[in-house]
Amino acid sequence: MEYNRIIAVTGLPGLFELVASKTDGAIVRSLDDQSTKFVSSRVHNFSHLESIEIYTQRDNVNLVDIFQAMEKNSESLPDVKNAASIKGYFEKVYPDMDFSRVYTSDMKKMVKWFEVLKKNSVAIKLTEYAEEPVEEAAVVEEAVAAAPVEEEKPKAAKKKAAPKKEAGEEPATEEEARPKKTAKKKKTEE
Template sequence: MEYNKLVAVSGLSGLFELISSKNDGAIVRSLNDKTTKFASSRIHQFSHLESIEIYTIRDNVNLAEVFNAMKADGTALPDVKDDKAIKAYFQKVYPDMDFDRVYTSDMKKIVKWFDLLQKNNIEVKLTEAEEEAAAEEETPAPEVKETPAPAKKSAAKTQEAAATEGEPVKKAPAKKAAAKKAAKKKED
């Protein structure tokens, strides 16, 4: 099972592996009990774990960074029923988190999800495309000097110029008229 196939489904607890998607929903497999079910998109919303970001005091970070910090810390996970213990845990593990905007309920979800990932031996890593995009953001792109191309007069500009000079404005032929002329030429 890969991290990039995991989704959170609104209204359903836990995490799910996205097996297949359809126009009206998706087929998902629960990480808790390995049951497979259809989740309708009319009732549920799907959030890929890779797309979830966490508020920090600097820039928002991907949820995978928080999971990796939790894994690197190695501290035992707090009891999800103890709000103070959860907040203290995240203050120790990820102190850059913006605790005014990240609610305790969100922190509880993160702890539950991390526990599920650990139980299912899922390696938390972003896909290569997202890693490359993050690397491009960190390194500035070299400046490219462009030489301006010679300007071509468009039909709209020539009409504007004629209108300002007081000449009558000629309208461009409509597409239908051009199509009729082309069809007439083919007949001849």
């Protein structure tokens, strides 16, 4: 199981693995009981753990940084029912956290999520996106520059309206000679 496929769903406890996404929701598998179900995006919001950031005294950090600090710390996880012990734990584990903006409920969630991730043996790391090497980028730019450019085709000139004919004149074109169709009015019964 990969960390980048783990999501939190509003209104549902625990964490979920994203199995498949659909236009109106997602199919998710619970990390707690391994049950699979459809979750509607009309009712719930989805948050990838990879995209969650935590407030600190300096710049925001990714949740992965907090989890990695928790992993490195030898201290046991606090009881989620005791708010003071949770705050004390995070003051030791990640003292740079902005405790005025990160609430105790958020810290409880982090502890619960960390336990679930460890229980399911999920490697806690961000997905590395491969950057395009400079040499390949230059080749692509050259190919784009060398590609033939299609010229715009001139638009067809609009037909000029035929001059109105005087009474008794012969029609100038074949189209003018054809009788014009008129719309027939439907008779309505009253």
